[in-house]
Amino acid sequence: MLRLLFYLSAVITLPGVAAVRTDSSSVFNISSCPIMFYGQKYEEVYVNLTSENIVICFNGFYSPQSRGDCLLGPKVEKAYFEVHERSSLLEERVHENVRDIKTSMNCYVYFELWREESVAQLSITSFERQAALKLNLFLSDTVDVDVLVDNNSVDALTVTNPSDYVYNVAYTDISGCRDSGLAYKAGTVVNSVPETCLSFICSETAVLQNSTCGPLERCQGNGSCFLDAICTVTGPTVIDFFGHLDFVKDRCVYSLLNIPSVSDFQVLAKFQERRRKDVSFLDSVTLEVNGTHIHLKQGGIVLVEDTPLNLNSSAQVVHGLQLSKDQTGVTAMLQIDDLKITIFFDGYTGQILVEGPAGPSLQGLCQNSSEPRLPEYSSTSCETQYNDTEDHFINCTKITERCNLLKEAPFTSCPIDPEPYITACTDTLCKYPAVDGLKCQFLEAYVKACSLFSNTTLEDWRSKAECPSPEAFCQEMTCSDHEFCGEKNDCEETRCFCRPIFASKYRERNTLGDPTVCRRNTASLTLAGCLLEDKGIDYTFLHLNDPTCRGQMNERTHMVTFCFRSKRCGTEVSVNNSRIIYKNTITNKNSFSDMIVRQNQVKIEFSCYLNQPGIKSMALRYKDVMMPESHSSSTPSLQHSTRLKQS
Structure with missing residues (x-):
């Protein structure tokens, strides 16, 4: 007893309501600090001091035959009871030692348990729907506290001090849930139906909840969920993994899918306008794998960086991707651990199917329609918005x-x-x-x-x-970046059309191409192949005054360039005062046989001049005249000239 009295100064006395002593049976009101004990809210405690134990119960005095919710402690001589407001220090200690409790403390109920040779302190802390016990001991001794729910032991605390100079503490979570008379600790499964993957769980915050597969998952029939989600990108629209619809209104590049846990993998989508400036369409899909870019383009064309890849219906492995192609489009498959990703693109519609164990987080436009565009892959003007005239023929x-x-x-x-x-x-x-x-x-x-x-x-x-058989549109047709492939007539014939934003700068000037370029002794004129086709002109029929001098089409840009040197290709040379003028004409004259053809006659004059005696200055002008044939007098004619001067 002297040893105990010596250590009384070590017992922490906390401010609060005056301590109430009990050495027999007592009932204490704790309505100012109600305790949630395994999902049940209590506002009273019942204290029994028996010859063997102290028992603190919440639903009546303890009896071995009753279904008591109790804390069963050691034999004590007396006990003190107090209710305290929140203690920031105690709150911090509980947060450090009880994993699932993260909310703020409201208050706590405090018991001081006096034994013959030691003193134990028991704190019942309240955190809204959660609660925790803290047990600490002064002087060398061992103290056990059993946690009973319906008189069944569900947890226990033990503190042992091997000497008078050791001060040990123990914590436990007394939050939980109840179902059908049984108690469950926070974070445990209460009941489950494997066939439907439906589970009832006691959440980490001690709330009884039901759980099933997520919105992107399907039940395997054995209690496990399987990630199974599809995303469709077609025209200007994105239907994400959750079935939400969004519209892309610019001509930028977006990430459709990336997996943060997997480096060097991403699916990109580029949007471009087609027949209208104010509507964007999915134009191409790029798979970025281990730093390599595999481009899926319109017409079933696949490029590894800039190199064309020949594919057929048999899968070909390229940088870990299984690539194949049939008449409907291109399919790419990738296995990342247990996750299987399938990408399909037919030139107009892109689709991504993700299958595998639930768990990996997904990002990109297919996961979240608010995902930002990728400026490092997009043009600087891709966000510019355009207006176009309304189409009144649409019903x-x-x-x-x-x-x-x-x-x-x-x-x-x-x-x-x-x-x-x-x-x-x-x-x-x-x-x-x-x-x-x-x-x-x-x-x-x-x-x-x-x-x-x-x-x-x-x-x-x-x-x-009334849809035709499945076949990717514009198979094997390659258009340039400023073109797209579309139908040119009702017979489903296709060709490359100018994108309207590209064509607008020429149509505003009523021209078919760029201004003439004059150099020391050469002149060249470049025309847009798609603009020529818009006018029904086949560039292969065009030539200069000398029919053997024909235009050369750039295979990548589809721009057609006509070039002549002085005194070649039928160049006409004339002198006007101090100028030597070199003139030639792009025409399709003499390119037709006697058969009837549906080609407009073309005459595009362009020239450069040199000042005498040296090259002091250069100037140019060209005149473009579309001359209709007699049987097609309704064909409009274009007349325009440009005059540039450079020193």
Whole structure:
């Protein structure tokens, strides 16, 4: 006893309500600091001091036959009870030692337990829906506290001080949940149905919740969830993994998919305008793997960096990707650990299917429609917005009826929600003409998504929707960056068209190409191949005054350049005062046989001059005249001239 009295000064006395002593049975009101004990809220404590134990119960005095919620402690001579407000120091200690408690402390109930040779302190801390015990001991002794729920032991605290100079502490979480009369600790499974992956859990914050597979997952029937999600990008629209629809309104490059835990892998999408300046379309898909860029382009063209890759229906492994191609488009497959990624692109629609164990986080436009564009891959002007004239020939009512076919059989057998596809279809086709296969593009995208996601085949949908057999548009046709491939007539023939933003600078000047370039003794004129085709002109029929001098088309840009040196290619040389003028003409005269052809006659004059006696200055002018044939007098003529001067 002298040893105990000597150490009384070590007992921490905390400010609060005056301590109440008990050495028998007592009831204490704790409504000012209610305790959540395994999911049950209590506002009273019942204290029994028996010949063997002290028992602190929450639902009545302890009896071995009762279903008590209690704390069963050692034999004590007396006990002191207090209720205290929040202690920042105690709160900090609980946060450090009880993993699942992260909220702020409200208050705590304090018991001081006096034994023959030691003193123990028991604190019951309240954290809203959670609670924790702290047990500490003064002087050498061992103290055990058993945690009982319905008179069943669910936890225990033990503190042992091997000497009078050691001060040990123990903590435990008494938060939890109850179901069907049973108690469950926070973070444990209460019940589960493996066939549906439905589980009832006691959450880490001691709330009873049900849990099932996430929105991107499917149940395997054995209690495990499987990541299974598809993203569709078609036209200006993105239908992400969650089925949310968004529209891309610029001509930038975006990340469709990347996995933070996997370095050197990314799927990129580039958007470009086609027939209208104010509507952007998915133009190409790039797979970035281990620093190598594999470009999937329109027409089934695949480039590894800038090198074309020949593919067929047999998979070819390229930088870890399995690449194959058939008449419908290009498919790329990649296995990352247990995660399987399938990418499909037909030149107009891109789709990404992700399959594998649940867990890895995904990023990109397919995961979050607010993902930013990638400026390092985009042009500086890609965000510029344009307006275009409204197309009054579009019948939006009929378009809506057609898009709503997705609500009817056989499309109804697909497990994918058709609504975002219907909205994408109507919103796009109510402002953009249904050409270049766009009439069936959104239906085709939905059918392909069904096939990839659920292996569902929709029978006879093409006859119902009047869509042609599956074949990627513009197969093997290569267009330049300022062109796109589209239909040139109702016979489904295709060609490369100028993108309207590129063509606008020429159409505003009523020209077919760039100004003449004059050098020391040469002149050249470059025309846009797609602008020539717009006017029904086949560049292969064009030549200079000398029919053997023909234009050369750049295979990458599809720009056609005509060039002549002085006194060659039928160049006409004349002198006007101090100038020597060199003139030639681009024409298709004499390029036709006697058969009837549907070609406009062309005459484009361009010239350069030199000042005498030396080259003091250079100037140029060219005159472009489109001369219609007699049977096509309605063909408009273009007349324009440009005069440049350079020293």
